[in-house]
Amino acid sequence: MCGIVGYIGNREAGPILVQGLRRLEYRGYDSAGVAVIDNELTRVRAVGKIDNLAEKLKDFNLNGKAGIAHTRWATHGGVTEANAHPHISCDGKLVLVHNGIIENYREIRDRLKDEHKFDSETDSEVLVHLIEDHYNKLESVDDDSRLRKAVETALSHVRGTYGLVAMHSDHSDCLVTARLGSPIVVGVGDSEYYIASDATPMLAYTKKVVFLEDGELAQISKSGFETFNLKDEQIVKCVEEIEWDDEQAQKQGHPHFMIKEIFDQPTVFEDAIRGRYDIQEGTAHLGGLNMTEEEMHKVDRIVLIACGTASYAAMVGKYAFERLAGIPTEVDVASEFRYRDPIINEKTLVFAISQSGETADTLAALREAKRKGAFVRGIVNTVGSTIARETDGGTYIHAGPELAVASTKAYTNMVAIMLLYALQFGRSKRLSLATGQRLLHAMREIPEKMNKIFELNNDIKKLAEKYKNYKDFLFLGRGINFPVALEGSHKLKEISYIHSEAYPAGEMKHGVNALLAEDFPVFALMTKNQLYEKMRSNIEEVRARKTPILLVANIGDEKARELAEDVIYIPPTMELLEPLLNTIPLQLFAYHVAVLLGRDVDRPRNLAKSVTVE
Ligand code: F6R
Numbered sequence: 299m300c301g302i303v304g305y306i307g308n309r310e311a312g313p314i315l316v317q318g319l320r321r322l323e324y325r326g327y328d329s330a331g332v333a334v335i336d337n338e339l340t341r342v343r344a345v346g347k348i349d350n351l352a353e354k355l356k357d358f359n360l361n362g363k364a365g366i367a368h369t370r371w372a373t374h375g376g377v378t379e380a381n382a383h384p385h386i387s388c389d390g391k392l393v394l395v396h397n398g399i400i401e402n403y404r405e406i407r408d409r410l411k412d413e414h415k416f417d418s419e420t421d422s423e424v425l426v427h428l429i430e431d432h433y434n435k436l437e438s439v440d441d442d443s444r445l446r447k448a449v450e451t452a453l454s455h456v457r458g459t460y461g462l463v464a465m466h467s468d469h470s471d472c473l474v475t476a477r478l479g480s481p482i483v484v485g486v487g488d489s490e491y492y493i494a495s496d497a498t499p500m501l502a503y504t505k506k507v508v509f510l511e512d513g514e515l516a517q518i519s520k521s522g523f524e525t526f527n528l529k530d531e532q533i534v535k536c537v538e539e540i541e542w543d544d545e546q547a548q549k550q551g552h553p554h555f556m557i558k559e560i561f562d563q564p565t566v567f568e569d570a571i572r573g574r575y576d577i578q579e580g581t582a583h584l585g586g587l588n589m590t591e592e593e594m595h596k597v598d599r600i601v602l603i604a605c606g607t608a609s610y611a612a613m614v615g616k617y618a619f620e621r622l623a624g625i626p627t628e629v630d631v632a633s634e635f636r637y638r639d640p641i642i643n644e645k646t647l648v649f650a651i652s653q654s655g656e657t658a659d660t661l662a663a664l665r666e667a668k669r670k671g672a673f674v675r676g677i678v679n680t681v682g683s684t685i686a687r688e689t690d691g692g693t694y695i696h697a698g699p700e701l702a703v704a705s706t707k708a709y710t711n712m713v714a715i716m717l718l719y720a721l722q723f724g725r726s727k728r729l730s731l732a733t734g735q736r737l738l739h740a741m742r743e744i745p746e747k748m749n750k751i752f753e754l755n756n757d758i759k760k761l762a763e764k765y766k767n768y769k770d771f772l773f774l775g776r777g778i779n780f781p782v783a784l785e786g787s788h789k790l791k792e793i794s795y796i797h798s799e800a801y802p803a804g805e806m807k808h809g810v811n812a813l814l815a816e817d818f819p820v821f822a823l824m825t826k827n828q829l830y831e832k833m834r835s836n837i838e839e840v841r842a843r844k845t846p847i848l849l850v851a852n853i854g855d856e857k858a859r860e861l862a863e864d865v866i867y868i869p870p871t872m873e874l875l876e877p878l879l880n881t882i883p884l885q886l887f888a889y890h891v892a893v894l895l896g897r898d899v900d901r902p903r904n905l906a907k908s909v910t911v912e
Contacts (some may be wrong), residue, residue, distance in 0.1 A: 300370040300383075300397040300906075301325035302482070303499050304463040306473050307520045312360030315367035318492070319348050319877020320497030321547060324555075324701050324900065324907040326371025326496060329382035333393040334362035338428035339467040341393060343382035363520070364470060366463045366493075368395035371906040374403070375419030383410050384471060385423040387430035388414050392445075394429065396422035397495060398459035398480040406455065408757045410534065421458070428452040429464060442472040447518040447800060449474045450528055453691060455514075460720070463493050476515040481656055484508040484516055484523060486537055491518045495908070496680060498699050501544040508535045509682040540681055546698040554899045556702035556793070560885050563707050564745035567878070569696040569704075570711040571741060574718055580734025581725035582718035587675060587693030589647075590859035597647045598629040603635050603663045604651035605909065607705040607788060608712060612651050613781035614877045621874060622717075622724035622737070633668070634658035642670040649692070649716075650676050653700055653708035654908040655683020656717065664689060677715050679708050693719075696822070700888030701898045703907045704793050705883050709785065714875055717741065740872040747869040751882045754866060758883055761848060761864055762890030765819055772813065772820045773884070774806070774840075776833050782877050786821060786884030793892040793902050803836035814843035821848045823880050827873040837861050850883050 301322025305311040311334050318329055332350040342358055344350040348369065368383035400406070403421035414427040433448035443590045443867075452458070456583035459479030463625035466472070469751055472912045475482050475493050484493030485500030485507050497507055508525070510516060514533065516525045525535045540694040575582045587594075600619050602612035612629040619627040625647075632650075636659070639722040642648065655678040664685060668674050671892030676685050676692030679700060686692065687910040695711035702808040713781065719736070725734050771790060780802045789802035801810050803822065814820070820840050834857065841861055842845060851858035853868040859865055866883045892899045 299497070300371050301717065302395050302397050302463055302493065303367045304365070304475065304493030304516055306364040306471070306474050307381050307487065308363060309490065310360065310783065311362050311365035312355065315365050316348065316352055316355065318494060318688045319351070319367050319369050321499040321701070322495060323348050324703055326369050326906045327901050328370045328372045329379065330367070330369045330382050331382045332365060333384040333465065334358070334365035334366040335465060335467050335470045336360075336362040338861040339391065339393060341384055341386060344713055345377060345378050345379050347381065350595045351473065359907050363588070364465060364473060365485055366393060366395050366473065373399060377535045381418045381420050383422060385418065385420070385426040387426050392426055392430050392433065392464065394422070394426040394462060394464045395427055397461040398478070400424060400456055401458040401461070402456065417641065425452065425456070425462065426464075431464070442469045442517065442519065445469050445472055446474045446515065446526070447530065449476060450515060450526070450530055452534055453478070453528055458476070459517055461495060470819065471519045472516065475518065477775070478512045481553045482510040484510065489520050491520070491523055493518070497540050497542065497682070498547050498701070499540055501547055505540050506537050507540055507682070515516070536865070538682065543683070545876065547701060554702065554889075554893075556706065556889055556899050558705055559702055559707045559884065560889065561701055562698065562750040563710050563882065564647055566697045566707050567661045567714055567748070568709055568745055569698070570714045570827070571718065573752045575721070577735060577738050577817045579725070580731040580738060582722040583718040584718055584722055585694050585714070586691045586693040587719065587722065589673060591726060593673065594723060596645055597625060597723075598623050598645045599647070601642065601646055601648045601667070601672070602627065602629045602651060602662055603648060603667070605632050605634045605659055607709050607785060608651045608653060610781045610785040610788065611709045611712035611716070615649075615720070616779065618717050618720035618874055619723065619777050622720040622729055624728055625723060630663070632657065632663040635663040640666075642667050642672045644671040646672040648672045648674045649719075650685050650689060651712055652675065652676070652685050653679045653697070653705055655680040655685040656908050657685070658909060661685055661688065677712055679711070686727055700723050703905050704789055704888070704899075709881065710878055711800040711872070714741070717874065737872065737874065740875055744871065744882070745873060747871060747879055748882060751868050751879060754868070755886055758866060758886040761866070762887055762894055764864070765846075765848070765859070766891045766894045768817065768819050769797060770818050771796060772810070772818060773798060773800040773822070774803040774820055775800070775823040776829040776836070777827060779825065779833070779874055779880060782823055782880045782884070785881055786888070789888035790891065790904060791883055793888055793899050794895055794897055795903070796891065798891060803833055806836060806839065811839070811843070814840060814845045816844050818847060819846040821884070823850045823881055825850065825868075825876055826855065826870055827876060834861070849878055
């Protein structure tokens, strides 16, 4: 939530910052702003998306070679220009962008209010005044370290979380950035440096990065950077190389990131499993598990913690762990997990599952699990993210940058990795070689089958046209298709704003049947798995109420046609792998409905991709 960008070097900062903000717009799009130092400081802010800021910037001449920028997802204070970042000090010389929440901001504001003028309702603005206050007291320091020292002292008075960048017009070759609970990545170029909330804005310029840890701060000039802790002790950081490339973070001719990312799925699925399995042995080798055979055998319970779409992927993972490895597995929505005193001990294996690797609730839940002595591992997409760094091992899902707010390819790859983990555990225990090999063979066929589903894209678009004006939808599935129904319903509501619910079809007669009506379409998953017959009779019941029905069924299932006017026929696969295919028609349906309704598909209202607040 909220995106931060900074640049210092020999080029004009303005265009680099605006381009960077566009890459981070998925983190928030309530307002945006930029500040650049030339001889003096220029700050421009606008309410709404980056386009509004870019339009406004046409009237300014931003020539500076150092600058900071921000895209906001409002938490404290409404969506107004005054609340947009960068915030500025009373003397107009110090500017700051901030991501996170300052919990004691009222206290600080009360303390400063007689000497400082506050222009916004935000918690972030107190930071700029607090830093200004300390900066003014450091008159004896006459080099750029004055800004760093002021930031350090100010932060020692702050409670809460921050990822921030500060800049002062008297120090035009200096940016100061700090992190506590909100990610900061420093990109290392050739006599130039980039700062951002994640690596995507800098991919076009460098792949060399430094990840700041909590409690660290960096002072950056165009000729180098130094890192410190909050006690002003210098620390040495390693420069790391990231694998993502800029091409992956572009729309590549597609109208939206979401559709591009849906179509990425066959390729990134291959990236996720490549080199991680052994067909001969019918098993997987996920080195990141970081556990001895003995420790693996000690595990008597698995807990999967995640939020949103990642939690629906986890529900699929539960099936895999229980069926292949015979280990009781629970899925916990991270925001609930931490508040219900979960029973976790040193025999529990906890996986924290997250695309961004920054979701605050998931992070807090994994910390709680660690405190209780569990094995904690990550299943994460974003390299170097906080969850990846705080777990004691785990696996990157290799989905590449996912920039649409609605998660698609990350879901698929989370499922893929959990299947491999379940296989690895299963084969180390009771699972037969033949079953392991059969699963791997079936996994290798998935990309081709995904491509077959893409051939139906136009048909699905026509269905979206037919159904787009309904006000409510019900998604039904049973067994492994229930989490698929949940994910299909989640996708539809988040990007089209149509109300929808998902139910296990067998539960309908216990209440939800009362909703069935001619204006309440049911989208059901009736693929050929062990619950096929049961699902069919549930659909019969729905049909008897004259409810419009859309079905996802397997190619060759003629009976499906008898039940529903609209059937999406997709290739069959092994039951455990069905979510990898069955989710795709639902993603495409949600996408086309949202486009046809004129929604902002990649940036749906009130949402942000990286949910770094509780
Ligand atoms: C839905 C969506 C969200 C995320 C959730 C968790 O399409 O994107 O529901 O799945 O916010 O985010 P991560 O996976 O980054 O922890």
